[in-house]
Amino acid sequence: MNHKSTNTQSKKLTGAEVAKHNSRESCWVIVHNKAYDVTEFLPEHPGGPKIILKYAGKDATEEYEPIHPPDTLDKYLDGSKHLGEVDMNTVEKEQKVEDPDEEDRLKRVERMPILEQCFNLMDFEAVARQVMKKSAWAYYSSGADDEITMRENHTAFHKIWFRPRVLVDVEKIDFSTTMFGTKVDIPFYVTATALGKLGNPEGEVILTRGAKKHNLIQMIPTLASCSFDEICDAAEPGQVQWLQLYVNKDRKITQGIVEHAEKRGIKGLFITVDAPQLGRREKDMRSKFQDVGSSVQSTGGHDVDRSQGAARAISSFIDPSLSWKDIPWFKEITTMPIILKGVQRVEDVLKAIEYGVQGVVLSNHGGRQLDTAPSGIEILAEVMPILRAQGLQDKIEIYIDGGVRRATDIIKAVCLGAKGVGIGRPFLYAMSAYGLPGVDHAMSLLKAEMEMNMRLIGAASIADLNPNMVDARGLVGHGHVQTVPADTLGLTVYDSLKGPQEKSKL
């Protein structure tokens, strides 16, 4: 698969030479000080030709960097198109268009709160929203359609109430647990999220280091900005990692990835099953548009499927025909535990057990795929009583992800029967705003909350958590309350009560 550059080069190309190739007919771009001829590649570019043409004859590094792993050009562009090094001194500096939004952002960065002012995971999101680049924020924060599921994911936890026990000895609290045999400090893992370099130039390896520091497992994403090996290399000896897998239409590629992962010591293979096609995320699409398209003329409604945000661009390889009958093949090619990530109904959990996989993640992909899909925590509340009734609760490890922001959310999931929960965006936000110290602080906050709340619910260890300690009636069956629209006329004419008024003057 690797096409090494075969160009030999006595002297560097000049900016002027490259600049001549600035059209669809002949299109060169510079990436990391090297020039590439992408003319023939244009129609094949998963993100569409438009975005490349914007940089025809120019340096595209800044745009290219965060959304392509470092080995991308080697893998996908034939060596003959690698034109060699460019003398960057000869490349005309792009006169950056003044962007008042960006200026405002830079001012916000200067004034950003110090890390100690973040007291919970939402605080990182509040800061990140202020200081991240608009397009990066749009990619991380967006969800499918009306983002109802994305928001429901968090809201659902508030439908569950505690039934705390008092007068229990909670001096010593131990909330460590195991996940597929690996001992971890606290029942959550860092779930896979794409394009880490959008938020921080170092990318996903920051999460690797944070996970190590807190003795947690990181799940490596297929669509990482860092290469898989970079992320493995960032782990310390003995540090456990999992792999999230989008299955390629070309099974040989998938097999290569899986076997390589096993060789690198990966301890769990999480096959994503909720994304036969990557979701439309309008907040992201709108942001992309503002970036590229706002000055162009209307072209009549075509090109709907192009430039639909970063993730769709780089995901065209995903196989939408993946189905249950592929599962046995995975069991043949690896001895890693196999986990289905994105299961969303009882029937499919039962099927997963039947097919002999080791785990499932009840998940809707962070609300980024199908809108009005139920939250993982709700599916969990529906699944577990059925597994218990059939004596199947120990046949499989059940995880959930989506919307987890508080230790109370984790405790609720464990009470209802989850082995643990995945947390994604909050660590991206912490990393984007504050780098590794941010991720470290976020994990510390969760541990502090966890200790506190284990005490307050009256549980000294994970084994003490059980369904009797929560009231989840608000969740199952009656949970999907959407209120009737209010009569705006009636509300408008109602004169609200007010408290005492200050004297108008002394």
Add this chain to the structure above:
Amino acid sequence: MNHKSTNTQSKKLTGAEVAKHNSRESCWVIVHNKAYDVTEFLPEHPGGPKIILKYAGKDATEEYEPIHPPDTLDKYLDGSKHLGEVDMNTVEKEQKVEDPDEEDRLKRVERMPILEQCFNLMDFEAVARQVMKKSAWAYYSSGADDEITMRENHTAFHKIWFRPRVLVDVEKIDFSTTMFGTKVDIPFYVTATALGKLGNPEGEVILTRGAKKHNLIQMIPTLASCSFDEICDAAEPGQVQWLQLYVNKDRKITQGIVEHAEKRGIKGLFITVDAPQLGRREKDMRSKFQDVGSSVQSTGGHDVDRSQGAARAISSFIDPSLSWKDIPWFKEITTMPIILKGVQRVEDVLKAIEYGVQGVVLSNHGGRQLDTAPSGIEILAEVMPILRAQGLQDKIEIYIDGGVRRATDIIKAVCLGAKGVGIGRPFLYAMSAYGLPGVDHAMSLLKAEMEMNMRLIGAASIADLNPNMVDARGLVGHGHVQTVPADTLGLTVYDSLKGPQEKSKL
């Protein structure tokens, strides 16, 4: 029915001649360069005499055009009152009153977003609201009374949640279906909506062309701005159209319309049964008032029933005595499938089956008739289990309309048992803002959403959709939640949590 003008005319009338007839005693108006004597017609005008008198002696074309089909004057004003052509050069140009709202609107039109910035059907509504004429917007966007039903129509879909299947081969997705035997690309049709020229000077024929492009059926409205034949003529050979019918008090007229429609190849007759009288839409009425009445003196509460918006003006012919016993007569006069549009309870669906009609549309007329009538999707969820229990589900085709904005809404309706859904306002908004390209883009968006969401729910074809794939418990029985009013005092004194604050200075 046609009264041809019998006036022969050697030379054109002058503006001065017409201008003399500017009173209730003698009232002439100019429409499309021709003068008409409407003195005797004044008391019969369905929209009331006031609006005509405003144009007495003047050119009324601009006001007249969008709310009267082109053959109106021929049909309803005796030929002797057709006074012949007017030399428009002699007609004094109306000094238009400066309208700051209209100036603002024209500025908004200049700045309006380009079509590619519309990512979903709501976006067209957002744009249309900015760029449409105030009165046109008011007519399209208004609903009955407090608009609770109008908003509930959309909201109701959010009470239904998916139960998606994973690991299903969804590489090839086919969401075509049939409606009364006609094959269509996707399970929706363009439902009938009145007065298309209010939004776009070309009127309903734009929808005809859009429907053709996407292989969909258009339902032609009785109250179209274009004439029925214009809309038929706009269809391409083989393109299927339906007719929406308001039944006239004079059954001969109705019979004429039905027979003519059948002759023109119409493939379905949708008899509106939810509008024995057209609804009061206060947003529309208020807009009308601001147009005409805001400078006049209060007249003491009379004339309540006049000038109540465009639709009521042109609908006085509708027969409020239409009843079940008329149905056999329709079956006699036509071989087209007969569908009752606007059925709202189980009992009436059962009756429709008994009376042998081919279909029903569960609908509340877009929330424009009876406020706090239930949404079509809720009625569907109540109807289908009863039909299935009685083995009647195949005796009739069931459609719904109202509030559909997303492909997920369509999928939910089909899962619950609908053959398809009708979509109206969104295409009007698309047409008003962007013309045919807008309609085309809106339909393309729905198809793109449909493909995506069929994949994500795990269904490769319409046949795969079934009630087990949705959780509609939030809809039936417990769905009508109206929260208790909050205590405003308590809310006011509560000091909301805030996230980290920026440093006040560096």
Add this chain to the structure above:
Amino acid sequence: MNHKSTNTQSKKLTGAEVAKHNSRESCWVIVHNKAYDVTEFLPEHPGGPKIILKYAGKDATEEYEPIHPPDTLDKYLDGSKHLGEVDMNTVEKEQKVEDPDEEDRLKRVERMPILEQCFNLMDFEAVARQVMKKSAWAYYSSGADDEITMRENHTAFHKIWFRPRVLVDVEKIDFSTTMFGTKVDIPFYVTATALGKLGNPEGEVILTRGAKKHNLIQMIPTLASCSFDEICDAAEPGQVQWLQLYVNKDRKITQGIVEHAEKRGIKGLFITVDAPQLGRREKDMRSKFQDVGSSVQSTGGHDVDRSQGAARAISSFIDPSLSWKDIPWFKEITTMPIILKGVQRVEDVLKAIEYGVQGVVLSNHGGRQLDTAPSGIEILAEVMPILRAQGLQDKIEIYIDGGVRRATDIIKAVCLGAKGVGIGRPFLYAMSAYGLPGVDHAMSLLKAEMEMNMRLIGAASIADLNPNMVDARGLVGHGHVQTVPADTLGLTVYDSLKGPQEKSKL
């Protein structure tokens, strides 16, 4: 009971003479050009001495007028204290304090919308709020405590949804009905509301005339600004009126009132049973305070029970010991139908039947008494099935009041089993803003809505309305939904979706 003034007077008092008596020790006030010595009466004044002392030695007419029926001084102040006429030319004109709020109000009165701009009953409230005097608005619009019940009264109707019938002949609609044998045009009556002159100098007789014009029954309030006889006299021959009765601690007074009412032809005696003490209405109290107290020093928390708004001031005579055992006495002293106004639970409806009264009004006094008392419409939905189960539904006429604003509200109440509904505040607002034409217009609007909505629900007459035509499941049992407080942090950090943005410039 009447103490006629026995003062004979050769020449008028001067303003200077009256002005000397400006203290607690000797306190004279002028009302309608006559002086009164109220020194001894001060401690007995139901509204407290403070408000009188404000006018000691001065003309109190403007403050006195709207909250005291014209015969008050004759009835309650001994004739010896009636000091005779005052030469008003000699009375110093009070230098009115400039009140910027009042100036603003007068400007709003000049700009107030014309009557035709009111399209529904809420519109009158919106206008009245702008143009009424602050204190009058506060008295009319206020409710008990947090005004939860007051708002719930209206909201409750939105928990009921229609199940409309279609294809019913609704050409001729007749929504007349009878109430205790009296034929009325539409199933509502004008319920009793106090202090009509606060809103309009003519007071309750305006409602008498409006009721006549629309063939409706007016219920005369005990606490009217006009005297009982004035209101009776304002009725035309044959016009039916009812009497609302607060029962006096002195039963002889009550007996006098009842016998006088029967003599004057009153056709129904509505005994208020939900007000053993008149409610605390903080909006009203706060308004009073701003009027009188904002410039005074804090006095340490005393006088809590004084100056608590207009109604409490004039209601100290009401007997809190009134109980079921008084009912037989009422049946002895009158042949008028006896109706209990303010019943709030099933048990008490059954008791009312047992005690042989002719009717009950399920009511919480417009939300002005006990907060979180249920709405009349909810009690109705609970009462009627029990009455029907026991075969008692025809033993008594059931009415409700509270929150009725739309004809759909009336229809829902009648469907559920009410004989009719009472409407109060909306007519006060209409009267305050527009006088009799306002009341007339409001009633016309309800009739227009009624005709429309009877057609749309598929009912040609009141007899066609039945419980099967509504879905009231949202009301009974599950209706009292108060949502869980949202997490403000989560809501704050959520970045809402936005529609397409305008171009920033051309």
Add this chain to the structure above:
Amino acid sequence: MNHKSTNTQSKKLTGAEVAKHNSRESCWVIVHNKAYDVTEFLPEHPGGPKIILKYAGKDATEEYEPIHPPDTLDKYLDGSKHLGEVDMNTVEKEQKVEDPDEEDRLKRVERMPILEQCFNLMDFEAVARQVMKKSAWAYYSSGADDEITMRENHTAFHKIWFRPRVLVDVEKIDFSTTMFGTKVDIPFYVTATALGKLGNPEGEVILTRGAKKHNLIQMIPTLASCSFDEICDAAEPGQVQWLQLYVNKDRKITQGIVEHAEKRGIKGLFITVDAPQLGRREKDMRSKFQDVGSSVQSTGGHDVDRSQGAARAISSFIDPSLSWKDIPWFKEITTMPIILKGVQRVEDVLKAIEYGVQGVVLSNHGGRQLDTAPSGIEILAEVMPILRAQGLQDKIEIYIDGGVRRATDIIKAVCLGAKGVGIGRPFLYAMSAYGLPGVDHAMSLLKAEMEMNMRLIGAASIADLNPNMVDARGLVGHGHVQTVPADTLGLTVYDSLKGPQEKSKL
């Protein structure tokens, strides 16, 4: 335990001498005109060394005063470190940093509403929020995590509706009751709340005096600003007080406290069981941070557990190992009634009965401990039917606290089976804003509301209140409604109905 100062001192220390000891190596501070050497104590300070070092070499009285009872230094700092009196004239006056927020606050204090403008308990909170010091407000008003439970506490009462009885003789109302044998005027007590001097320099003794005036019981907090004996001494002869107890890790200390309390005549021992660790209250933490930390550099996420607000600082002595097996020991060391404060589930109420304690308080600690713990009133509604079913309802006295603001709240709790309710924050706010007159006024308001509402619900005495008088179906089981997130796109494009518009000009 008491370490008397053994220093003898001929002449006073000077400010200059003290100022030399301004470092971690040698740290002296002045409190109430005396100097102390706290160098060795620094690492042991429960609030962390940082806050002390801020005052090293300086006068710390103002910061020290409200959060340390007067005997703290005697108790916890060895006498050898008591350095004797300081000549305060020689101490350099701290140049106070100008704080614009504080200036604004002082202006608000000047304009604050007079006491009579407070008509209910929420009004005190509204005023207190304006006039209290920021940090004091943050400490009193904050709750755990997202403050969902804190707000739910109040909201829960609105899920209960009355079923009032009418025509009951309510002339004489008596709402006195008994609590553990003590007769009180009204069924509430002043519950324990910490750090009273933050709001008012006199501290908790103000509540003692208010309670006496209204014949109520005050519960003395362990973490009071006044010393226990000061609060006892403030009581008048015969005035009953209770003691709230945090159990110390050193049981000897606890035993001393309990025995001393019994000797002083305390009539009830309320052992707090819901706070093995004191809660994280982010509003409080954020406020603390702004105070101390906003100018410092980020330190990388350490010190998470330090400076987490006032309460945690002074609560490190609390024993998290306290458990059921400690209960018999308490019964041995005291004859006072023992009550468990903070019980939160049925099982633990049953256990409390089993262990023979005299009472429980169903409470979540004012929403300050575990977020999404249920409200006391909801637990009550779940507990009482089970106690009654098992015949245990008279074995124990049940109290609730949290969110009580209205007499209707008290009545609802008593109807459902509570002996009484605790009220805390509202009196703190009243005391902070208005001192003793505020507390007195607040209690008077509750009594006035109580009399009114007892009448309106139809109950002449506490014995008349029973479960049949409330509809609590909204609370139990279905009560935890969290609505589904609304689609913001749909809401944004909806054009709300508006009422009549004013004319734009005359």
